[in-house]
Amino acid sequence: MSGNGTERFVTTLGEIPAGEGRTFEIDGKRVAIFHTRAGEVFAIDAMCPHRGGPMADGLVGDATVLCPLHAWKFDLRTGNAITGLCSINAYPTRLDDKNHILLKI
Amino acid sequence: MTKQKLVVVGNGMAGARAVEEILARGGAEQFDITMFGDEPYGNYNRILLSNVLNGSQNEEEIFLNPLSWYRENNIKLHAGVRVERIVRTSRHVVGNGVVEPYDKAIIATGSRSYLPPVRGLHRSDGSLKPGVFVFRSLDDCRAIAGYAEGRARAVVIGGGLLGLEAARGLQNFGLRVEVVHRGSHLMGQQLDGVAGSILKNTMHAMDVAVHLRKNTEAVLGEDHVTGISFSDGTALDCDMVVIATGISPNVEVAVRSGLTVERAIVADDHMRSPDDPNIFVVGECAQHRGMSYGLVAPLWEQAKVLADHITGANTANAYRGSKVSTKLKVMGVELASMGVTEPEDERDEIIQFTEPKKGVYKKLIVRDGRLIGAILLGDISKAAYLTQAFDRNTPLPEDRLALLFDLGTPSKRVTMDEMPLDTQVCNCNGVSKGALMACVKSGRRTTKAVMDATRAGLGCGSCKGLVEEVIQWAAGGHLEEDPSVHYYVPGVPLNKTDLIRACREQNLKSVSSVFKALAGGKEDAGSKPGLASLLSIIWAGEYEEERDARFINERVHANIQRDGTFSVIPQMAGGVTSPAQLRRIADVAEKYHVPLVKLTGGQRIDLVGVKKDDLPKMWQDLGMPSGHAYGKSYRTCKSCIGTDYCRYGVGDSIALAVRIETYLKGIDSPHKLKMATAGCPRNCSEAMVKDFGAVAVEGGRWELYIGGAAGAHVRKGDILCTVDSPDAVMTYLSRFVQYYRENAKYLERTYSFVERVGLEKIRAIVVDDSEGIAAQLEANLLSSTTAYKDPWKAALTSQVPNEFSSLLRVIQ
């Protein structure tokens, strides 16, 4: 997991429907943020390391996401590849009590 | 007992296999295992790189041990870390800043491509000149593929096994490929002159030109490859060069660690270094009794002996060298070779058959009644038998002719009972009939379980059929099926019938409620779309849609493309359009700068390369319903001109197609449903190769076809029945479609469904109403089509936040 920077406010939980992801641009860097049905939030690089698939369009199940192009599967908590050849960067993310999504990058 | 530390240097086929053999002998209790691999991946099947290059397999498919395997077996993997040396005094392995202590170490560094002394291979900084490639690793494959795009000519240096595989692979990129070879015939190690020249003709016939006796002197081109020149003064123009002139073992680690290295790293009959009892050597980097091997079969044997000794499981075992036989996996060439290629003294008899025009050549070399060498080209039907006789040095039958040909008797495949126990069934992974039997006996009761446990059939895959037969036979009819093959989706342990019953009984109408009630709350991403499809089929209007359960295509009602853009295909029932509609499509294409406008194979117009954000605006401007060209749903009904204009038409195919499409719209189904209607048996709309087709015949009648396809799988549809009115077509169509929707597995097209269920049964249910469910089927379909809403229209008033935003800004 990368991200040693300062924690910053990205958006509110309501902007991302449960079980889906959306792409954000933060200081020129594109990050996919997911809101799982269990109410957790996660952030990984927006593009798949395989052939650049848009990760935010992927299917989410528990804390995993499937790339929409060729179904590589990643662990949202760590970015580790579950199927596929290499992992993706994951960034520490949390929700505060106002349902704001905070991200360290 | 504290565990010993085992460190493996080299994470290739031999290293990983040795670890698997060690684990199989209970090694996890004895060792904490750490592996170093220079390549940043888990372990893949290097043999299959040829398939990756020629496009017949994906990278993902060739992995033997993905990263998860290491985690599951508690193996610490340093992927992408190159080991420099083993410090034997303090027992540490050192590489790239990583230091690992060991009690036992295994060197399995394999080999690399040998680079011949040719001028101009390198740039001044020592790197390979752009356009020069070797063919050894996944990264090499990727580099070749990346460079090949848009180039015209490639030359492969080296006419051996690997060179020929590379040549065929390169053709996949549309390149003109030539092979240059120094020797006087191809595959000098495995073939004699006659076979070599027949093979050369075979390669020519496949458009690979072969130049023999060419000694490459230089690679031409200043900053990238433009050609190569030879010692005879001639030259060839080309854009890229792939070098396949042999391998040289990776011995540097051993040299730096003070181990004996000759041509390769020396190992004894236990696969130990003679210098250090704690260090083992295995694979292509090993030299045993003066031999080193460049094929996998010997590595498997070495890995077993190594594992027996390192774990103490069988310290009596010894490796005594391997006999090698090869099969060429070049697409379009059948070739097997083993042992010597020429007789060695007058005792040796040659048995030979040549039919050069057909590219067939067979040659056996027999000494004292036993096979010491064979070449089979163009027809390898006897290869299995001969390889066995060669490997085991068994006496050959007197009737020599029967060695070359199947003469009717005895049968081609020795019956299972007669097949000796030690017959090697899977050559890639060295699995014998006996090993398969033992595995079945140990309680594994499904084909998949036996294959996973023994790895039989998981190499190049060519033996899969035989492996299955042996397993069947060994189980004596008591084989079970893997229960998960019956699950409707992998994440919910129920077959389709039970799943439907559970959903109905427990009133489960949304995907998340199914996971909660039937899968212990565990959500499986890959199972979501299948569940969404099923719930929509069984609950029709009462289904509770959850957008996150849908694959992106069905979430944004458009097909995702390789660059993350989408395509827009409006409905155009039966392929019929109008000037006004065409004008609107043209306006929209211009307004949104659509990069490609294309007619599809489904008789409508595709606006390709659209940004997600533009989708709803375009739909609004078009004012046409969705054509559903993206979903696992009803797709299209193509039509031909039919009665109104065609001089042959006997049925109104256009009207029927429009009626079908208007009725079915875009309802969900287990897989795509494609249909067509034809006005006469000339069948211009290809109705006989559709999931459902209606072909008009004389007398106002329609022949109905089901289960046809002409995509990845080609199947002519079966005639369901002949009816005498469009109304009757709609009746049987409805029953068949709904029966398929309710009973097919997820992602099972009708071409498999009809074969699985059987035409007779489907006909009985759909036509004769043998189960008394016909009316119900019709009613169920009607409730789905009634509940249908055009998703493009619905999206305009959708409340889902940021549904079509490809990028959101951070809130400041």
Ligand code: SRM
């Ligand atoms: C657009 C179109 C090609 C074209 O320009 O003509 C097309 C495009 C795709 N086809 Fe097709 N197929 C198209 C007509 C066909 C046809 C011809 C037809 O429909 O009459 C066939 C053979 C008929 C059949 O299916 O029996 C066809 C057989 C396939 C298959 C093989 C299915 C099979 O089981 O054999 C796939 C792969 C799959 O479904 O898994 C596929 C998959 C695809 C996908 C969706 C691949 C994907 O998953 O992204 C392509 C989308 C490309 C893109 O970037 O949008 N396409 N595809 C055609 C759209 C037709 C339409 O208007 O709806």
Ligand SMILES: Cc1cc2nc3c(=O)[nH]c(=O)nc-3n(C[C@H](O)[C@H](O)[C@H](O)COP(=O)(O)OP(=O)(O)OC[C@H]3O[C@@H](n4cnc5c(N)ncnc54)[C@H](O)[C@@H]3O)c2cc1C
């Ligand atoms: C395209 C192709 C097709 C082939 N087809 C066939 C076939 O049809 N039949 C057949 O029998 N054989 C075939 N082979 C040969 C077969 O793949 C090899 O015999 C086999 O892979 C050798 O296994 P190995 O583990 O010894 O070496 P490798 O599989 O090469 O593994 C060695 C690994 O060690 C790593 N390594 C090296 N040095 C270090 C270091 N210092 N530190 C850390 N890691 C290191 C390397 O990066 C590599 O990953 C083919 C080979 C190729 C390239």
Ligand code: SF4
């Ligand atoms: S045949 Fe179909 S799936 Fe294949 S490239 Fe063409 S459009 Fe894509």
Ligand code: FES
């Ligand atoms: S681009 Fe993500 S799996 Fe291929």
